[in-house]
Amino acid sequence: MTTIEQISATPARGRSSRRSVERSQGRIGLVFVGLYTLFLLVFGVFPSIYAIYLAFSKRGAFVGFDNFIKVFKDYRFLPAVEHVGIYLVVWLVSLVILVVLLALVVHSIGAKWLSTSMRFVYYIPGALAGASSVVVWLFVLDPTVSPVSFLLRAIGLNSLVQAVQADSLPFVLAMIAFWTGAGGWIVVMYGALNNISREVLEAARVDGAGPIRTAWSIQIPLMRKWIAYMVVLSFASGTQLFVEPRVLSQASRGVVSQDYSLNQLAFLYAFKQSDFNGSAAISLVLLVVALALSVFFVFRGGLFERA
Numbered sequence: 182m183t184t185i186e187q188i189s190a191t192p193a194r195g196r197s198s199r200r201s202v203e204r205s206q207g208r209i210g211l212v213f214v215g216l217y218t219l220f221l222l223v224f225g226v227f228p229s230i231y232a233i234y235l236a237f238s239k240r241g242a243f244v245g246f247d248n249f250i251k252v253f254k255d256y257r258f259l260p261a262v263e264h265v266g267i268y269l270v271v272w273l274v275s276l277v278i279l280v281v282l283l284a285l286v287v288h289s290i291g292a293k294w295l296s297t298s299m300r301f302v303y304y305i306p307g308a309l310a311g312a313s314s315v316v317v318w319l320f321v322l323d324p325t326v327s328p329v330s331f332l333l334r335a336i337g338l339n340s341l342v343q344a345v346q347a348d349s350l351p352f353v354l355a356m357i358a359f360w361t362g363a364g365g366w367i368v369v370m371y372g373a374l375n376n377i378s379r380e381v382l383e384a385a386r387v388d389g390a391g392p393i394r395t396a397w398s399i400q401i402p403l404m405r406k407w408i409a410y411m412v413v414l415s416f417a418s419g420t421q422l423f424v425e426p427r428v429l430s431q432a433s434r435g436v437v438s439q440d441y442s443l444n445q446l447a448f449l450y451a452f453k454q455s456d457f458n459g460s461a462a463i464s465l466v467l468l469v470v471a472l473a474l475s476v477f478f479v480f481r482g483g484l485f486e487r488a
Contacts, residue, residue, distance in 0.1 A: 229468065232465055232468075235248075235458050249466070251459060252463055258463075261441065261446050265420060265443055271351050272355040273415060281370060281404065281408065283367050284373075285400065287300060287367065288371055300364075300368055303363065304364035304365060304367075306360050306364055314357055314360065315428040315429065318357050319428075322344040322353065323340070323341040324338060324341075325340075341432070345436055345437055350429075350437060358419070362415070362418075370407060373403075373407040374404065377403050382400075385398070385399055412478050417471050417475060420467050420471050421444055422443075423442060427439070443463055446463060447463040448460070450463065
């Protein structure tokens with residue numbers, strides 16, 4: 182083969198190699214997408230369709246909105262809605278403010294080892310499952326064994342029962358949720374801050390903007406999509422409140438009611454009253470509300486807008 186032929190053959194081999202790599206990557210991608218789609222259908226779409234069928238039927242017959250009307254008239258329904266609503270407001274507001282603030286603080290630290298250590302410390306509580314984190318907080322909130330018992334007694338709490346009263350419970354649940362979930366979101370926000378162009382930040386400093394002004398006018402607006410993403414996922418998980426109040430109910434011997442949240446009420450309908458239709462109606466209400474508000478946050482946060 183002549184030199185000219187070798188030169189002309191080299192790009193052809195390169196293109197063929199790239200196409201081969203792309204095909205291989207495409208096949209691997211299809212495997213992952215296929216597995217995800219399978220699990221989504223089996224554990225997500227099909228159960229949702231079956232729940233819709235149960236919510237609008239009774240003993241196999243279509244009954245319209247009768248199951249929903251029965252659930253709405255239940256004396257336990259509106260208090261459960263109120264409990265979840267207050268918890269979500271406290272949880273989401275504290276999450277957005279504190280996570281963004283802590284991410285900005287960690288990002289501003291010049292020493293890399295200290296920044297890395299703080300992110301690791303924040304992330305540690307996320308390794309605990311929901312029930313495990315509640316057990317930890319049972320010790321923290323019980324003045325008889327708590328390492329911060331002096332603080333609890335200083336604010337007038339002398340027993341676990343006092344700490345989990347109905348008026349303070351949304352804040353207790355929000356603390357538990359923040360402790361277990363905030364660390365991962367701080368890492369996400371830290372990554373979002375790293376994606377902000379250094380030239381933009383330098384231009385702000387040249388214009389005389391201090392750290393607070395830079396954070397408020399540049400960094401936080403550029404993190405809007407990630408904040409919206411955090412709110413959507415946190416809202417979806419918050420509406421499913423179940424494990425924390427259920428464990429607290431058992432630990433407090435009924436001070437926290439077994440129908441405190443909508444998920445608990447749906448559980449009682451299904452497994453205490455054998456009313457799967459009413460349980461499906463509650464689940465469907467949760468699904469519709471979560472989807473509607475998630476769509477609102479997605480569009481308000483510009484989650485799918487191109488930069």
